[in-house]
Amino acid sequence: MVKYIEHELAKKRGRNVDAAGEVENELKRAEDELYKIPENLRVKRKQKSFHRKRDLWQQTKSSISIILSLFTVSDVYSRLSGERLLSADCSLVRSMVQQFSTSILTPGPDEDAFPSDLLSKKTLATSERTIGLCQDLLIPVTNFHNEDKGFMVLHGDVFYLPIRKDIIHRVVRWQLAKRQQGTRSTKTISEVSGTGRKPWDQKGTGRARHGSLRGPQFRGGATMHGPKPRSHAFKVNKKVRRLWLKIALSARAAEGKLLVFEDLEVPTHKTRNIVNYYNQMENTKKLLLVDGGPIDEKLKLSTQNLHYVNILPAIGLNVYSILLHDTLVISRAAVTRIVERMRTAINR
Helix, strand or coil: CHHHHHHHHHHHHCCCHHHHHHHHHHHHHHHHHHCCCCHHHCCCCCCCHHHHHHHHHHHHHHHHHHHHCCCCHHHHHHHHHCCCCCHHHHHHHHHHHHHHCCCCCCCCCCHHHCCHHHCCCCCCCCCCCCCCCCCCEEEEEECCCCCCCCEEEECHHHHCCCCCHHHHHHHHHHHHHHHCCCCCCCCCCCCCCCCCCCCCCCCCCCCCCCCCCCCCCCCCCCCCCCCCCCCCCCCCCHHHHHHHHHHHHHHHHHHCCEEEECCCCCCCCCCHHHHHHHHHCCCCCCEEEEECCCCCHHHHHHHCCCCCEEEEEHHHCCHHHHHHCCEEEEEHHHHHHHHHHHHCCCCC
16 A cells, blocks of 8 residues: 555656666666676584574464464364365365374264364384393293293293393302302411411521411411401392393293293193103203192102203293203293393392
């Protein structure tokens, strides 16, 4: 409106508005050419992805606001349920919602009334299974008769951790040092038997001076810096000890040497019950059976003459025993006990 009034006033004064405008435009173009930077001297700056996304979102938000200003929220839901939006506006709204939606729209009581193409489609991208992702494992359950007893889910935070050989080496050293008796003992100069008399005079003999024959330089004397009873154990944090057992269980599960049984009951105490099952196993030299509760007396009698089969309760399961046996058989109850043991709060 202001430009129109200026144009009319200029006409009344007799000025050629179009000519003056052309002259002004020519002057601007000449000034731009004068101060124009050559193309080879320009510094090309890359716009950061954050600013590009922000500008794109601002443009899209303004477009959505212009379109949605024609319709109230209630009109949109009513049209979606009964009527149809205009085809051009509807397609634009759909593309904007699918591109920038961060939440799934919730329809009303009638689910068919809400078009499915307006709902943001979100799918969880799961990568291929690799060792150490803490994913839950699904393992079949059987028994000594190879009967199918269903499946059991092993928790990934206990049975599917990354394999750490350095930690396994450390736990083996810790267990062997802790079980070392440390009862070696030698006698010092005050403990060894012998006389306390001075062997000869201090002076006049030409020999070295001595005060006792029980010294380490004499035959039958004391031992210098000899061993004494002590503990060879060294301190390890409790959370690291738990990590050791988790890694050992994860290693057996990754090798396919971890079997889950419904229970460890045998019909009789005969040794052939275990021998028959052992002969069916491939690539197995030593077998470790782990039960959740007290060890069954029949199972104990049937394995006591087999040097390649051992039994442990769940509370006594340790890394060194797992490494000594190449196959690990655990009952359902033992799996539950082990998971509870790993998830119990540490008393500090």
